[in-house]
Amino acid sequence: MLRCRPQTSDKLVGEFLGTGPVARNKMIKNWGFIGGVAAAIAAGVYVLWGPITERKKRKRGMVPGLLNLGNTCFLNSLLQGLAACPSFIRWLEEFSGSPTTQSGKDNQLSSTLLQLLRALSSDEPGEEDVLDAGCLLDVLRLYRWHISSFEEQDAHELFHVLTSSLEEERDRQPKVTHLFDIQSLESLPDQVAKTMTCRSRAPLHPITSPWKFPHPFHGRLTSNMSCKRCEQQSPVRYDSFESLSLSIPLPQWGRLISLDQCLQHFISSETIKEVECENCTRLQQKTTVKGQVPESQRTTFVKQLKLGKLPQCLCIHLQRLTWSSEGTPIKRQEHVQFTEYLSMDRYKHDVSTQRSKRLTCAPKPKEAENSDDVIKKPITNGADAEHHNNNNPFSNGTCSSLFLHSPGVNPQLSLTYDYR
Incomplete structure (x- = not known):
């Protein structure tokens, strides 16, 4: 076993103390720097790999x-x-x-x-x-x-x-099962689904359809227009949607904004002026003198949005991004109140009512076109309300989404897509 003599240790201490203050400070700084680097490395290893103890399993009833x-x-x-x-x-x-x-x-x-x-x-x-x-x-x-x-x-x-x-x-x-796909051809069709039969009343081979039903967020919007003069109804147009982008209406003093108000604002009627009406033009031709060319009648139309088909799971997106008159973006901070139950009956498209309204009525006077009996939608997000696009992206932090279950029924792009 090696031993250090007292004379040798005294000599080393004397040499250290005998050095100047500049040399001693330099040695202390070097050792401090080395110690700091070692502590940083140890902290990084602990953060990346964690403690050495084994990770416990997730308990029953606890979500990861x-x-x-x-x-x-x-x-x-x-x-x-x-x-x-x-x-x-x-x-x-x-x-x-x-x-x-x-x-x-x-x-x-x-x-x-x-x-x-x-x-x-x-x-x-x-x-x-x-x-x-x-x-x-x-x-x-x-x-x-x-x-x-x-x-x-x-x-x-x-x-x-x-x-x-x-x-x-x-x-x-x-879309059609391959002849070499024996597993699909030999699989029995569903008992609930109705199978196709030919004239021999023998069941045909089942054709697998991976997209037999759309996803639960798929729904349809209905839009139709009617002339305010002759009340002629245009055919109902169906558009698919995956989420409803609702703008927040202006709050009233002392009242909270509810989700029903946002939905009512979404389906509220809007007026579109200077639209050519074929029915009014046809009626005008009957009253014109022979030899005169009748002018096309441009009247005011009313556009109405409804929910034609409710999805199984309704996704609602609240548009909190608006634009000021100067063109600067503003985030709406109003609180929107959600009820425990949401009835969608008032927002659905009624087929029976639509059929009764499509009956041709006598033309009304032109003064009725300028009446203020229809609520006109305000311009939101810098675009006309009729050009609703539920798939438009919005900048982060300016919108919120919510999933609602219904049993039985950006200005800047942050995610870019490569079309090559």
């Missing part, structure tokens, strides 16, 4: 959390909202479980999304208490969507990205 991969709060909030929709999870199970979607890389999005939603909605004890949703962003990048996890994005825009990508996945599926 979602890891924040930078600024992925928009993705985590959307996944948590979709996980609370059992109808959407069942639809994904039927779509991913069909024989035509179980092969290869064609169903990466539906299978990845289904795996995440199952883990978030299951109350069974699992291996992990924190989930990583980065795999979903990787799959969306395969669909040529440029999504950065370190930039703030919009959850409402990502919702439409998912639905459009699922439709793209559907379009890649064969």
